[in-house]
Amino acid sequence: MGYKNICLDCRKAFNLGTDFNNTKVANCPECGVLMKLMDHKFKPPQKGDLKKWQVVKYLAENGFIYQHVYEKIEIESNIIVSYQNYTSYPETLKEAKDFVEKYKAQAIRK
Numbered sequence: 001m002g003y004k005n006i007c008l009d010c011r012k013a014f015n016l017g018t019d020f021n022n023t024k025v026a027n028c029p030e031c032g033v034l035m036k037l038m039d040h041k042f043k044p045p046q047k048g049d050l051k052k053w054q055v056v057k058y059l060a061e062n063g064f065i066y067q068h069v070y071e072k073i074e075i076e077s078n079i080i081v082s083y084q085n086y087t088s089y090p091e092t093l094k095e096a097k098d099f100v101e102k103y104k105a106q107a108i109r110k
Contacts, residue, residue: 004042005035008057013044042066055096059089062100063107069099070106 003016007028014035016022025037042065045052059066071085087103090096100107 003040004038004044006038006042006044006056006060007031007033007035008053008060009033011045011047011050011053013038013042036060037065039066041068051093052091055090055093058093058096059100062104063109064089064100064103065108067106067108069103075105 004013005016005026006013007030010028010030010033012028012030016024016037026035027033028035038060042056045056066089069087069089071087087099090099
């Protein structure tokens with residue numbers, strides 16, 4: 001377990017450990033594409049499970065790196081004042097599209 005760099009093209013994950021301050025984004029050692037840094041809660045699908053990797057890619061491209069996402073959240077003056085219950089991450093692409101739309105305020109933007 002720990003933070004991971006993943007290559008969405010090669011469908012591979014590389015463990016980085018649990019210290020977020022000691023993580024870095026790097027290029028894939030196989031294809032050279034910039035990898036995506038994922039939260040320590042992310043569990044990569046099997047390499048051959050193309051449908052699940054498609055869901056992972058869609059979520060990651062939309063700012064969801066398997067961080068905690070809350071069902072209900074209240075924000076005042078750009079500050080979270082309360083939140084309730086973690087929500088589960090979707091399993092299918094259709095569910096992922098609905099998830100991104102519903103929780104877009106909690107996406108991580110760079």
